[in-house]
Amino acid sequence: MRRTLLPLLLLALVAGSCTDDASGTTSTRPPTSTTSTTTTTTTTQPPTTTTTTTQPPTTTTTTTTTTTQPPTTTTTTTVPLGECLAPSPMPAGVTLDGRLVDIHRWATAFARSTTAVGRTLRSINDFSPGWGGRQPMAAAIYDMQTDLFSLATRVERAFIEDGGAFAPGQGWDLPPDHPLAPLAEPWEGIPTFQAVVLPAFFRAAGRGAALRIFEGGGVCGFATAFSAAVDAAVELSTP
Amino acid sequence: MSRPHTEARNKMRPSLLLPPAGTPRRLALAIALLGLLAASCGADGGIPDQPDPRSFTETSDVVSLGAEGDTSGTAPAESTTSEATTPTSQDTTTTTPETTTTTVAPEPCPLPQALPRDSRFGPDMMRLHRATTAFAEGARRLGSSVEAVGDFSRGWGAREPVASALYRMQADLYGLAFRLEQVYAAAGATYSPERGWVFPDPAYPLATLAAPWGEIPAFQAVTLTALFEARGPRAARAFFKDGEVCRLVAAFSTAMDQAVAASSG
Numbered sequence: 001m002r003r004t005l006l007p008l009l010l011l012a013l014v015a016g017s018c019t020d021d022a023s024g025t026t027s028t029r030p031p032t033s034t035t036s037t038t039t040t041t042t043t044t045q046p047p048t049t050t051t052t053t054t055q056p057p058t059t060t061t062t063t064t065t066t067t068t069q070p071p072t073t074t075t076t077t078t079v080p081l082g083e084c085l086a087p088s089p090m091p092a093g094v095t096l097d098g099r100l101v102d103i104h105r106w107a108t109a110f111a112r113s114t115t116a117v118g119r120t121l122r123s124i125n126d127f128s129p130g131w132g133g134r135q136p137m138a139a140a141i142y143d144m145q146t147d148l149f150s151l152a153t154r155v156e157r158a159f160i161e162d163g164g165a166f167a168p169g170q171g172w173d174l175p176p177d178h179p180l181a182p183l184a185e186p187w188e189g190i191p192t193f194q195a196v197v198l199p200a201f202f203r204a205a206g207r208g209a210a211l212r213i214f215e216g217g218g219v220c221g222f223a224t225a226f227s228a229a230v231d232a233a234v235e236l237s238t239p
Numbered sequence: 240m241s242r243p244h245t246e247a248r249n250k251m252r253p254s255l256l257l258p259p260a261g262t263p264r265r266l267a268l269a270i271a272l273l274g275l276l277a278a279s280c281g282a283d284g285g286i287p288d289q290p291d292p293r294s295f296t297e298t299s300d301v302v303s304l305g306a307e308g309d310t311s312g313t314a315p316a317e318s319t320t321s322e323a324t325t326p327t328s329q330d331t332t333t334t335t336p337e338t339t340t341t342t343v344a345p346e347p348c349p350l351p352q353a354l355p356r357d358s359r360f361g362p363d364m365m366r367l368h369r370a371t372t373a374f375a376e377g378a379r380r381l382g383s384s385v386e387a388v389g390d391f392s393r394g395w396g397a398r399e400p401v402a403s404a405l406y407r408m409q410a411d412l413y414g415l416a417f418r419l420e421q422v423y424a425a426a427g428a429t430y431s432p433e434r435g436w437v438f439p440d441p442a443y444p445l446a447t448l449a450a451p452w453g454e455i456p457a458f459q460a461v462t463l464t465a466l467f468e469a470r471g472p473r474a475a476r477a478f479f480k481d482g483e484v485c486r487l488v489a490a491f492s493t494a495m496d497q498a499v500a501a502s503s504g
Contacts, residue, residue, distance in 0.1 A: 190406055191397045199396075
């Protein structure tokens with residue numbers, strides 16, 4: 001009996017750790033995570049929702065764990081309800097455009113921080129006006145927005161570097177067969193996300209209404225759209 | 240957009256050119272010349288205390304829509320302007336043959352003061368100054384684009400010309416915020432929601448920017464939400480003229496000025 005219980009216990013422990021990782025609790029900020037082996041960089045992390053809110057980011061352990069997490073663990077093990085899908089892991093053994101690798105990192109960060117907004121949403125009880133500007137939601141929103149605009153800026157820069165041109169009302173004009181072209185559509189959707197989706201979300205007067213907008217009204221869906229576009233771009237870029 | 244005073248003045252002008260009946264020719268000529276002179280003075284110097292009737296859109300800076308050629312979100316251009324030399328829509332310009340005097344009205348979305356030319360600041364200060372300037376300029380452009388909106392039906396903020404201006408302002412804001420985080424972290428500062436930013440050096444000049452940084456979530460969740468739910472030009476424009484949107488801009492610009500002053504001292 002004891003021999004049976006021990007492996008079961010071990011399995012449960014492993015499963016538990018996988019779930020924690022997949023939920024994005026230790027969401028990374030791509031540029032800092034690459035250099036975040038030092039304590040100093042760890043403290044650069046803004047209030048990363050659950051982790052930072054509950055545990056001051058003072059230890060290097062958290063950073064090391066985050067940095068060494070293979071991305072495959074995150075996206076393929078479990079996708080709990082409310083998870084905003086991150087891009088698929090980058091294909092192994094293929095050298096891709098460095099800008100796409102960077103964009104992939106930020107899209108992953110955006111999906112994770114958006115998921116964290118949903119998780120925070122489920123944890124708060126006070127939905128009186130201005131709830132989105134109060135902690136812990138404030139920190140979650142800040143992270144999500146920072147990740148989104150870091151991603152957007154990189155997409156924009158890559159397009160411009162490659163001779164793309166943006167015309168208001170018409171969108172991006174990119175060179176033919178541009179491998180990053182799938183990213184143009186979600187990029188062009190950012191104003192709608194900012195001016196329509198988020199205001200509706202923050203106007204929600206209760207958890208139920210807010211969750212409906214989060215899950216079905218375009219918050220989580222927007223992150224997922226970016227992830228799908230990154231996947232498409234990776235596919236187009238893969239020889 | 241004509242003003243009653245101007246219309247009345249224009250109607251009066253022709254009569255100034257006509258001499259009364261029976262006036263000798265030389266006298267009539269002199270009166271006519273005086274009339275011409277008076278008319279020209281009236282044209283230039285009339286109603287000096289009235290605001291310029293031109294709209295914000297007509298007099299604002301060049302509106303850079305979208306991302307084309309504009310990378311201020313990632314590398315804002317160095318600003319060479321300052322409040323004292325940048326006329327706005329609310330300014331009154333009085334021109335006489337010799338001089339041009341511009342009275343500068345308070346700008347609700349102020350830029351930080353230009354960095355003193357002879358001073359040497361570190362790269363962090365320079366970058367943050369550029370980013371703060373870019374954010375303020377982005378907010379002004381958003382204000383200009385809101386002025387140009389005619390259709391305030393649902394979703395107006397996601398339609399051009401506001402959409403591009405909104406994107407740029409937001410990209411500049413979060414670019415500034417992220418850069419500030421990096422600078423603070425490099426200076427050994429730590430953040431927690433309970434205590435905010437804690438700096439190892441209590442006199443750290445850039446610490447002044449921590450307060451506006453902390454206001455970003457409320458700006459996003461409360462101010463912008465209210466702005467984009469405005470259903471008319473007056474309500475939407477009030478966010479700029481009365482300061483709801485510009486308040487964060489002003490807070491960042493003021494904090495930047497204080498940081499520069501502290502560094503200079």
